[in-house]
Amino acid sequence: MMDLTRPSFVAGLLALAALALAPVAAPAQSGPLRIEVTEGVIAPVPYAIPDFVPENAAAAQYAGAIARVVANNLTGTGLLREIPRDAHVGRITSFDSPVQFSDWRAINAQALITGAARLDGQQLRVKFRLFDVVSGQQMGDGLQFDGTATNWRRMAHRVSDAIYTRLTGEGGYFDSRVVFVAESGPRENRRKQLAIMDQDGENVQYLTDGGTLVLAPRFSPRGERVLYTSYEGGTPRVVLMDLASRSRQLLADQPGTMTFAPRFAPNGQSVIFSLSVGGTTNLYALDLGSGQRVQLTNTAAIDTAPSFSPDGGRIVFESDRSGTSQLYVMPASGGQAQRISSGEGRYSTPVWSPRGDLIAFTKSQGGRFHIGVMRTDGSNERLLTSSFLDEGPTWAPNGRVIMFTREAAGGDPQIFSVDISGRNLRRVPSPGPASDPAWSPLLP
Amino acid sequence: MNLTTKALIVTAALALAACQNPRGGMDAGFGAGAGGVGGPGGIGMTELGDPNDPGSIAHFNERVGDRVFFETDQSSLTQLAQDTLRRQAVWLTQNPQYQILIEGHADERGTREYNVALGARRANAVESFLIQQGVTASRLRTTSYGKERPVEACPEARCWNQNRRAVTVVQ
Numbered sequence A: 001m002m003d004l005t006r007p008s009f010v011a012g013l014l015a016l017a018a019l020a021l022a023p024v025a026a027p028a029q030s031g032p033l034r035i036e037v038t039e040g041v042i043a044p045v046p047y048a049i050p051d052f053v054p055e056n057a058a059a060a061q062y063a064g065a066i067a068r069v070v071a072n073n074l075t076g077t078g079l080l081r082e083i084p085r086d087a088h089v090g091r092i093t094s095f096d097s098p099v100q101f102s103d104w105r106a107i108n109a110q111a112l113i114t115g116a117a118r119l120d121g122q123q124l125r126v127k128f129r130l131f132d133v134v135s136g137q138q139m140g141d142g143l144q145f146d147g148t149a150t151n152w153r154r155m156a157h158r159v160s161d162a163i164y165t166r167l168t169g170e171g172g173y174f175d176s177r178v179v180f181v182a183e184s185g186p187r188e189n190r191r192k193q194l195a196i197m198d199q200d201g202e203n204v205q206y207l208t209d210g211g212t213l214v215l216a217p218r219f220s221p222r223g224e225r226v227l228y229t230s231y232e233g234g235t236p237r238v239v240l241m242d243l244a245s246r247s248r249q250l251l252a253d254q255p256g257t258m259t260f261a262p263r264f265a266p267n268g269q270s271v272i273f274s275l276s277v278g279g280t281t282n283l284y285a286l287d288l289g290s291g292q293r294v295q296l297t298n299t300a301a302i303d304t305a306p307s308f309s310p311d312g313g314r315i316v317f318e319s320d321r322s323g324t325s326q327l328y329v330m331p332a333s334g335g336q337a338q339r340i341s342s343g344e345g346r347y348s349t350p351v352w353s354p355r356g357d358l359i360a361f362t363k364s365q366g367g368r369f370h371i372g373v374m375r376t377d378g379s380n381e382r383l384l385t386s387s388f389l390d391e392g393p394t395w396a397p398n399g400r401v402i403m404f405t406r407e408a409a410g411g412d413p414q415i416f417s418v419d420i421s422g423r424n425l426r427r428v429p430s431p432g433p434a435s436d437p438a439w440s441p442l443l444p
Numbered sequence B: 001m002n003l004t005t006k007a008l009i010v011t012a013a014l015a016l017a018a019c020q021n022p023r024g025g026m027d028a029g030f031g032a033g034a035g036g037v038g039g040p041g042g043i044g045m046t047e048l049g050d051p052n053d054p055g056s057i058a059h060f061n062e063r064v065g066d067r068v069f070f071e072t073d074q075s076s077l078t079q080l081a082q083d084t085l086r087r088q089a090v091w092l093t094q095n096p097q098y099q100i101l102i103e104g105h106a107d108e109r110g111t112r113e114y115n116v117a118l119g120a121r122r123a124n125a126v127e128s129f130l131i132q133q134g135v136t137a138s139r140l141r142t143t144s145y146g147k148e149r150p151v152e153a154c155p156e157a158r159c160w161n162q163n164r165r166a167v168t169v170v171q
Helices: A007-013 A016-021 A057-076 A101-105 A149-168 B003-020 B057-065 B079-094 B112-132 B157-163
Strands: A045-048 A080-082 A111-120 A123-132 A143-148 A177-184 A191-198 A214-219 A225-230 A237-242 A248-250 A258-264 A270-277 A280-287 A293-295 A303-308 A314-319 A326-331 A346-352 A358-365 A368-375 A389-395 A401-407 A413-419 A434-439 B067-069 B100-105 B140-146 B165-170
Touching: A057 A080, A057 A111, A057 A123, A057 A149, A111 A149, A123 A149, A143 A149, A149 A191, A177 A214, A177 A413, A191 A214, A191 A225, A214 A258, A214 B112, A225 A258, A237 A270, A258 A303, A258 B112, A270 A303, A270 B112, A280 A303, A280 B112, A303 B112, A314 A346, A326 A346, A346 A389, A346 B112, A358 A389, A368 A401, A389 A434, A401 A434, A413 A434, B057 B079, B057 B165, B067 B079, B079 B112, B079 B165, B100 B112, B112 B140, B112 B165
Parallel strands: A045 A080, A045 A111, A214 A434, A237 A258, A303 A346, A368 A389, B100 B140
Antiparallel strands: A111 A123, A123 A143, A177 A191, A177 A434, A214 A225, A225 A237, A237 A248, A258 A270, A270 A280, A280 A293, A303 A314, A314 A326, A346 A358, A358 A368, A389 A401, A401 A413, B067 B165, B100 B165
16 A cells, blocks of 8 residues: 655654654755654644545535544644645645645645545545655555545544654554543532543444443443443442443442442453452452453552553552552562552552553642653653643553543533643543543554 | 530531431432432432431431541541441431441542542441441441542532541431
């Protein structure tokens, strides 16, 4: 699909070293266009994305809309800044005509995205090309996506992911979904429904009816199931839901106990969770195939919020065994736990990055709550946010963006996202008050 | 603390209980699920009776006192809480026809999962104390709502103080 011999694309795949070695290609930009995600950007890269070209009349309703979804995704990263369409000098009227780079240099665009759409019956075909305007070269070959018209937003997300990857060298995250808790009603008797939406807040669907209190959903590794905590029956219990059929199954149902804080193992075969009995809360693993349950921790403390390393070998969790909530890492089979958090304050809800390099967490200190990241040994702690209440981080599939719940003092909770650089803090659209986001893997 | 002060605090706590627990707990219809009002699970109904009738649930909620309060992140029972629970134990022993659900709650200044565990710890502290005081263990069940069901929703310490509680729900 991609021509790896093209100099601009090869260069695009190389890391910073390439930037340093590359000759100055044009004013205002040295070397090929390349955006470093980890550093964040202070000045977003200006780009242009004209409406995609409708290749037949039936595609007209999609051509412009797809370009808008792509623009919303890319601009939303904070890494890029769209040049308004009314400032464009050039016009793209044919997907295959040569690009007049001078038209796009004239408005200071550094990147240009062109595309086309064609609708035959219910079959939609979407194509795009990405250009480095300054060097006047295409970045990678054109790509084409085919699907049913009802999936037009997903196709736009796939286009966005491909462009993001070419510009940054990182995996994408736009073709993904978020399961969360939609909230309504008075705070004293809040109605909470499980809901799912695209990562950009579109296509909201409700998974439960709000008749039962639900908390903290989590995706399975392939995104086809969710775990959550439900109060059907009056006590918190872990439930497994199949998203396609909406069928539900109570896990680890044992009278006299409460279970919560579930999370899948990376292989999807087992689930770890907290079980409270007799005032103590310990961690357990449940094999979904055999139903066999294994106790992983055994203390009089609160051990909760477990999360696997991506290789499945270790578990990070929070425990107040030292007197205050701190973060610990132990082997996936249990055993000796090493404390990794060492700063002031209380640490909660650790989540291992899908890349394996970082652990995101909630920290409360001095009456403020923060989302932070640290290395898996606890070093290099960085706080990314600060507010009255920030909690419950969840990683984008590429490990570069984090969503979490933010609640202003006396206000309603909302879902926010932030880069691991601490930049680009944004509210994620939701139909109303929303909490407990969990980000899916990239859709298959 | 002298006796007059203590009496005043007890009175204040009782007055609070009286105005805060019209439904006999978070979920008088336990089987319907929390927040089940209007939901498909149906609506539970419990006769509260006349608070002047010493055997009524209303009397327990309003005169005996159905709840105790905790310090931040703590589940230990204050002297005031122990006094309330001793009265509860006497009443519960005298009225053996009722089942008892103890709900543990937390304030909003912690994460969701930790607060569920903290509420469980608080409910367990109350359950253990009531058993010590002679209440039959088989009548007691516990649950935890974490920070999900505040009685006071203001973002201030005076409200958080009211939300860090365990409520004894008589059914």
